Amino acid sequence: MHTQQIEAYLFFKGEPVTIKEISHDLKITKEEVVDALQELERAHSETKRGIVLVQYDDVITLGTHPDTSDLITTLTKEELQRDLGKSALETLTIILYQGPITRSKIDHIRGVNSQFILRNLLMRGLISRVSDPSDDRSFVYTPSLDLLTHLGVSKIEDLPDFENVGTTLKRFIEGE
Amino acid sequence: MHTQQIEAYLFFKGEPVTIKEISHDLKITKEEVVDALQELERAHSETKRGIVLVQYDDVITLGTHPDTSDLITTLTKEELQRDLGKSALETLTIILYQGPITRSKIDHIRGVNSQFILRNLLMRGLISRVSDPSDDRSFVYTPSLDLLTHLGVSKIEDLPDFENVGTTLKRFIEGE
């Protein structure tokens, strides 16, 4: 059966997809998709799951179980209010002084993997992610306008010691 | 039971979380978290699920089932750097079977300074560096959840011959 594949697929996608897309990506017929989705829904309801299938018309996604909505609402609020912490501030700083910048360069400067921090900064609207003009398979990160406004700098060069810090980081990246 | 809440929580977070964080956010004891995680793991393995629980030490996340790897690989944009190289593989092996481990022990086994390779592995997110519990001026290295997921194991004990290899290595390191 295709239920396992579909559940993994929806989980990996993390955003609503249509039956047509699933059918295309899994290379199975739409009928098979519909059957598997019904099967998956049954499985979810039989066991006391935290994850459920959310369907509207032919658009499908995975979501948290309605019984957990109180928890999730609280978490969402807390998450958005929580302090960034040192590592996230450092990452944000690098993007401020060196953006647009790729993740691998950020990782290189910090010496650690920044995957989840970037996700968090994106979710909070502090940075934005666009296709890398020099390589469209990857992305570059830039500070959001909201962030600059929030910091009270009208242009990026107004950040403290912008020139020097920028030069030092650039030199490091280029390996001098 | 708290399995439903925990599954929803992990799904909502979408990134590795610690038992301590779960305990704090869900307002339940650590023991209750551990019990619920075991229950969740059992539930995942009994039904043919597309989602698995990945754990190392007290860090937990959800991921796609390794059996769906071929499908998801065709969808992912980020190419996995497969070329690990001899020294990276050696270092990872030592950390996988002996982590948490200090750099000096890794250096001793390899007979060479591992600073660069460790930094490289940190940057790639394959290992993590944490304060040494026995001496907080120094650090120890552990496998990251990403490393486990790239190896397709949901917990460290699923590595080939985990027990025996670990014991043998330990004997080598401690010089009997």
Place this chain on the structure above:
Amino acid sequence: MQTNTYIVKTEHFEGPLDVLLSLIEKRKLLINQVSLSMVTEEFMRFIEELQDPIFIKEKTSFVAIASILLLIKARSLLPTLTVTEEETEDIESLEKRLKALEFVRGISKKIEAQYGKKIIYNQGNFKKDICIFAPSKDISIANIQEAVLRVLHKLPKPDPKMPEAKIRTVVSIEEMMNTLTTRIQRAINGTFSQFAKSTAAGADPKEAKQHVVVSFLALLELVKQNMIFVSQEQMFDEIDIKSVTNNEQ
């Protein structure tokens, strides 16, 4: 990119144990003192060719291993050579470390075979629906300024210190050779100046000592294999070297 230079540095150059293990594996030998003494000359040659300035620092650890190897070889050829307790420990520890590394290599092949074959993937995209501007209290110019300092402070230094794992470091090949020569001479109660002079002829005086010791060890090897006949009339006399011809056997 910069990261690649790190990989090159570490990949192409993996230290003395790596070199030693490769030499033993190339000959399909087991790790023990016999095989270690067999690859000693090749190892010494490797050090001599180790000229790249980037690796000068690594050279110390090579010399440390070389001195243990020469000791093993000298002792196997000259049972009268006295070895301190600490040296015995070094020898045993080297053997053990090589076996450990060999073991790790074996396992790392399995890890390599498994890596990237069946991947567990993370949850994909970030949840776009909650992407709203939500700055935290700790985002301020002052904190950004502090973060800048931390970032710059944590940038890796280009010239890391070399910690030397447990084996005592030897200052230079020359020093090591000097000590060993004295000890060997004491052990055989004799000299071999002529032989040494002839082999060291034309060599850089700095390297002469090294040639003497290595050549002498080679000479002793030949004695052991009954390839040559060595005699010495009296203490401190010249060592007389004759080759053993076939018809004499």
